[in-house]
Amino acid sequence: MKTTKYPLISIITLNYNQVELTCQLLDSLRAITYPNIETIVVDNASAINPTDTIRECFPEVKFIRNEENLGFAGGNNVGIRAAKGKYILMLNNDTEVMTDFLEPLVATMEQNPKIGVCSPKIQFYHTKNRLQYAGSTAINPYRVASYAIGYQQPDQGQFDHQGGRTHLAHGAAMLVSSEAIELAGLMEESFFLYYEELDWCERIKRAGFEIHFVPQSLVLHKESMTVGKQSALQLYYKTRNRVLFARRNFRHIKLFIALVYLLFLVAPVRLGKFLVARNFRSFRVYLKAISWHCIWLQPFSNFQKS
Incomplete structure (x- = not known):
């Protein structure tokens, strides 16, 4: 990608009662090499207002505080409405990123206008080199279930040459084109939490776009830190x-x-x-x-x- 062709990327992350976790992600984003981003933090009415902390420690961040908890879909939709980028990156606040993670995602989108969404390879943060996502199967229409390819497998590079079209993106890290959002609409807010990104992927595909997995990009996921495991x-x-x-x-x-x-x-x-x-x-x-x-x-x- 030539230095003159770095489209603006809007990175959106939600905060809910986890300002320390959000700050760890923002520190991680400060180190990335992609030169043209805006970062938007949407707070979903946390019990302790994090406004001063975020604005003091990260003055470059656009901070939005909701008056009520709008859930994953509603909170991200608030960020999307405020975003100016050609591509919108939804990134969970319980993730941390590699310094060069964004370039392969953007290059993939730029090379094929039919791609509406792409997700990186995702590893579990607390288990070294253990995969969480390397693409996805389709939703089984009778059991209403899919599975992430590579889930819980040691990452030995076995999926590094298997990038390309897949059935579903991963909600922890998904880059979406503004064109796809314009045609498919925002996330359905009645879900509030869980399945909204799967529903969104299906709508984006029905709008004529593809979903892709990009193994050259890596994100680490702490998973379920916000809502609690098995809550x-x-x-x-x-x-x-x-x-x-x-x-x-x-x-x-x-x-x-x-x-x-x-x-x-x-x-x-x-x-x-x-x-x-x-x-x-x-x-x-x-x-x-x-x-x-x-x-x-x-x-x-x-x-x-x-």
């Missing part, structure tokens, strides 16, 4: 939004089979396991997530794919 928040939104994803993206027999599988096979088994283990809190959380989809509370037509 009630995770259980609720992952359960609720798996069904919501199906309702928004599937049709006819595929939708029928997916709903039967999720509501009449998976749900009774999960609820039964919680009862046997006397885990009544998780039982209530899971039941609440499924109940959110009651037809008289959430009209089916509200969630048809766009």
Whole structure:
């Protein structure tokens, strides 16, 4: 990439009660070699206002504080509306980046205008050279599940020559073209947390774009630092939004089979396991997530794919 052809990249990260973690990411971004970026931090109404800390320590950052927690989708949408870049990089605040991670992502996008989204190779931060993402399989339309290629494998370079088109990007680090956003729209905010980036990828593909994996770029992910590992928040939104994803993206027999599988096979088994283990809190959380989809509370037509 010639030095005269570095398009502006808007880097957006969300903060929610984790200002120290966010500052670690911002320190990491200060060291990158890509010369044309704007960094936007969106605070989702943290209990302790981080405005002074961010502005004092990182005066180059554009800081936006929401009056309420808008979730991953809503918070990122606030950042996207404020962004000026040709490409928008959504980057989790629990990540750290290599100094040269951005150039391969931008070069990939610049070489092929059909690419709407690309993601780097992602390793777990706390487990040296352990992969989290090296591309993705498609969402199985009946089980409503996909898996990240290479997940938990030692990174021995086995995917470094397998870059290119993939089915889904990774929400921890995804570079999206402003053109794709203009055509596909912003992230669906009813998800709040989890599955929103998968739904977005599907909409971007329906708008005529491709998703790509770029192994020459590397991001380290601390994973689940913000919401907590195996939290009630995770259980609720992952359960609720798996069904919501199906309702928004599937049709006819595929939708029928997916709903039967999720509501009449998976749900009774999960609820039964919680009862046997006397885990009544998780039982209530899971039941609440499924109940959110009651037809008289959430009209089916509200969630048809766009």
